[in-house]
Amino acid sequence: MADYINKQVIELNEVTEENRNKATRSMKTETHLSDGRLRLYRLAAVCLGVLCVLQVTLNISLRLAFYNRGNETEERDQLQTSCNTLTEERDQLQKERDDLMTKFSNLKQTCPEGWQQFNSSWYFLSTxxxxxxxxxxxxxxxGADLVIVNSEMEQEFLYGLNKRAWIGLTDSVTEETWKWVDGTPLTTPSYWHTQQPDNGGDNPANRNEDCVELNTVTWRPVKAWNDLSCLLNRYWICEKVETTP
Structure with missing residues (x-):
């Protein structure tokens, strides 16, 4: 009987030890599983953080790319505008050049060599x-006529030609009634030298001074007209008034 009891006690202890070992292994297994889950959680958190960083980096990169593309587009548009403006200015300059060349060509055809322009008229001085x-x-x-003087500026211009030359003024039709070659009477302005016209003065041989010369030898511009015999030889000045087409 005692042996049977001891045997039962031993078997009970063995069962208890085995259960204890199972429990320990179960706890270790659960602990191991818990540690594994924790590592997985941590790994998942790290991966999520990395993904967030990558997402932020990607967003920033995309924003910068679109921003730079926007700046490039704006710069391209500005360059295109500048290019268009320069093209328009070039075309305008070419047009102005062509217009000037056409006008110059027309002037050369209208007034050949030897003529010079002042205001709206062309003048020819004989040689x-x-x-x-x-x-x-x-x-x-x-295609012109002897010059008609209409202003002090024109008188000074003619004086600057520095020639004793005939102008288009005469009293050959009616004595002491001075008229221009276009038939208009002399009123103002007039640029007679002192004591002129004198129709030859006191010398009867110099009578009938019915034509007018511009004397540039010693007289001032606004006092340079002199009546003279129409039969004398002088240079002359032709005037052609420029007409608007």
Whole structure:
């Protein structure tokens, strides 16, 4: 009986030890599983953090890319605008150049060599001397007439030609009634030298001074007209008024 009891006690102890070992192994297993889950949680958290960082980096990169693309587009548009403006200015300059060349060509055809312009008229100064009537005839053949002086500025311009030359003023039709070659009477302005016109003065040989010269030798610009015999030889000045087409 005692042996049987001891045997039962031993078996009970063995069962208890085995249960204790199972419990210990179960606890270790659960602990191991808990540690594994924790590591997985931590790994998942790390991965999530990395993904967040990557997402932020990607967002920033995309924003910068779009921003730079926007700046590049704006700069491209500005360059295109500048290019268009320069093209328009170039075309305008070319047009102005062509217009000037056309005007210059027309002027050369209208007024050949030897003529010069002042305000709205063209002037021709002869290189030879002739009497007044022959001088006027030369102007008419050139499509002009002897010059008519209309202003002090024009008088000073003619004086600057520095020639004793016939102008288009005469009293050959009616003595002491001075008229221009276009038939208009002399009123103002007038630029007679002192004591002129004198129709030859006291010397009867110099009578009939019916034509007017511009004397640039010693007289001032606004006091440079002198009546003279139309038969004397002088240079002459033709005038052609520029007409608007």
């Amino acid at each position: 030879v001397k002739k009497p007044w009537k022959e001088s006027r005839q030369d102007c008419l053949e050139r």
